[in-house]
Amino acid sequence: MSNTKKANNKVVPIFVAVDDGSGNVEHRFVDKSGEVFEGKTPSCVVPRVLPSIGGGVSDHAWKTEEGHSFSVTNSSPDAYDTCSKDYQLSEANRVLVHNTLAVAGVGGLPVFLGVTLPTEQFYTRGADDLVNKARIEAKKANLMKGSKNLNGVYPTPNVVGVTVYPEAIPAYVYCSTLNPEVYPEQHKTLVIDLGRFTCDMAIITTNYNVEDYLTTEHGVQVLAEKFKVLLQQNAHKHDISDISAFSSTDIDGIITRGYIGSSLETEGAIAARKDVSEEVQAAKAHLNELIINDARRLVRGDFSMLTRIVFVGGGANWLKELSTKWHHTVDIPEDPEMAIVRGTHMMLEQASGKLVEQVTTMADESVEA
Structure with missing residues (x-):
C-alpha cells in the first residue's frame, strides 16, 4: 500500500487515529483514494516473545529500541496491566500502537498519529497550568521511539509526528x-x-x-464480573457445573445474547439454550x-x-x-466503540495542513543539524 502523497515537494504523511484504550485499540485512516480503513483489536501485550502456532516466533513479537521484547496477542493471563497509569507512557503501549500500524498496512510509511489520553491524565487538577504538558510530550516521545518486528514480517514503523487529545473532546x-x-x-x-x-x-x-x-x-469488566458471580449463585438452577470453564470471550457472548448455548437458529439449538437474561439484567x-x-x-x-x-x-x-x-x-x-477514534481522525484531518508544516519544519531542522 502506497498512500504517501506529495504537495509542493513536501511529503505528506498518512494521518492515522488510534484510540489505545485499556480494553481495545481502535484505528482509522483514509488512503489517497479516499477509502476508509478501520479496525479494532484487544489491548493485550505480554512482556516476552511468544511462539507462533506453526513454531518459531510470533509474527507479532517486537523488540523496542530500549532492548525489551513484547508480543501482541488476543488474550493472556500474563498480559501487561493496561489499567495502570504507567501504561500510557510504556513500551508496551508503543508496541501495541506500532503493531496496529503494521497490521493495518501502514507500518513502513510516514505516519502522523492522533492519539488520546484519559481526561484525568491530559489535565492537571488544581495546577497553574491546567494542561499536563509534560505527560503529553512524554506520550508523544514514547510513540516516536523505535520498535522492530522480530520476525521481519512487518517493516519498522515510521511515526513522524504525534498529536494528543483528551478522550472526551473527540x-x-x-x-x-x-x-x-x-x-x-x-x-x-x-x-x-x-x-x-x-x-x-x-x-x-x-x-x-x-x-x-x-x-x-x-x-464493563465490572458488569462481566458481577454476571459471573450471579451465574455461580444460580449454577444449580441452570445446571452449570463449573463457570470457570467459560472464557472472557464466552462470558461476553452470553451477556450479549442473554443465554448459554448455540446461536444456531435450529429448533434443537433453540430448545437447548439456557436463559440467563435475568442475571444479565x-x-x-x-x-x-x-x-x-x-x-x-x-x-x-x-x-x-x-x-x-x-x-x-x-x-x-x-x-x-x-x-x-x-x-x-x-x-x-452508531458503533459507539469507534466514536473516539473517528472523532480523533476528524480533528487530525482538520489540522492536517498545520501538522504537515510541523513535520516539514522538524525534518528541515534535522537535516540542518
Missing part, C-alpha cells in the same frame, strides 16, 4: 458532527466513555472547554447504578443544567436501554 466532535442541527453552540454536555476496564467522564462546555472530569475503574443494573452515582458526583448531584449526555465506548452497547433513563437527552452514536 467523542463530542464526532457526535456533534453527525447531527450538527441539534447540537447548539452554547451547551453543557456530559461525555461518558465506558470502556472495558475504565469509565472516563468529562463535562464539556462551549468552545470545547473542559469544566470537570472523572475517571473510574467502573468499566441484574449485572447491567449493577454497573448502571455505579455509573449514575459517579456521574452525580461529577455534576454535584444536579443534572438539570446539562444540555445532553453523550454516551460512547463499547459499554454503551450493553447499557443502551438503561442509559435512556439518565437524562432527557442521551446520544449514543
Whole structure:
C-alpha cells in the first residue's frame, strides 16, 4: 500500500487515529483514494516473545529500541496491566500502537498519529497550568521511539509526528458532527466513555472547554464480573457445573445474547439454550447504578443544567436501554466503540495542513543539524 502523497515537494504523511484504550485499540485512516480503513483489536501485550502456532516466533513479537521484547496477542493471563497509569507512557503501549500500524498496512510509511489520553491524565487538577504538558510530550516521545518486528514480517514503523487529545473532546466532535442541527453552540454536555476496564467522564462546555472530569475503574469488566458471580449463585438452577470453564470471550457472548448455548437458529439449538437474561439484567443494573452515582458526583448531584449526555465506548452497547433513563437527552452514536477514534481522525484531518508544516519544519531542522 502506497498512500504517501506529495504537495509542493513536501511529503505528506498518512494521518492515522488510534484510540489505545485499556480494553481495545481502535484505528482509522483514509488512503489517497479516499477509502476508509478501520479496525479494532484487544489491548493485550505480554512482556516476552511468544511462539507462533506453526513454531518459531510470533509474527507479532517486537523488540523496542530500549532492548525489551513484547508480543501482541488476543488474550493472556500474563498480559501487561493496561489499567495502570504507567501504561500510557510504556513500551508496551508503543508496541501495541506500532503493531496496529503494521497490521493495518501502514507500518513502513510516514505516519502522523492522533492519539488520546484519559481526561484525568491530559489535565492537571488544581495546577497553574491546567494542561499536563509534560505527560503529553512524554506520550508523544514514547510513540516516536523505535520498535522492530522480530520476525521481519512487518517493516519498522515510521511515526513522524504525534498529536494528543483528551478522550472526551473527540467523542463530542464526532457526535456533534453527525447531527450538527441539534447540537447548539452554547451547551453543557456530559461525555461518558465506558470502556472495558475504565469509565472516563468529562463535562464539556462551549468552545470545547473542559469544566470537570472523572475517571473510574467502573468499566464493563465490572458488569462481566458481577454476571459471573450471579451465574455461580444460580449454577444449580441452570445446571452449570463449573463457570470457570467459560472464557472472557464466552462470558461476553452470553451477556450479549442473554443465554448459554448455540446461536444456531435450529429448533434443537433453540430448545437447548439456557436463559440467563435475568442475571444479565441484574449485572447491567449493577454497573448502571455505579455509573449514575459517579456521574452525580461529577455534576454535584444536579443534572438539570446539562444540555445532553453523550454516551460512547463499547459499554454503551450493553447499557443502551438503561442509559435512556439518565437524562432527557442521551446520544449514543452508531458503533459507539469507534466514536473516539473517528472523532480523533476528524480533528487530525482538520489540522492536517498545520501538522504537515510541523513535520516539514522538524525534518528541515534535522537535516540542518
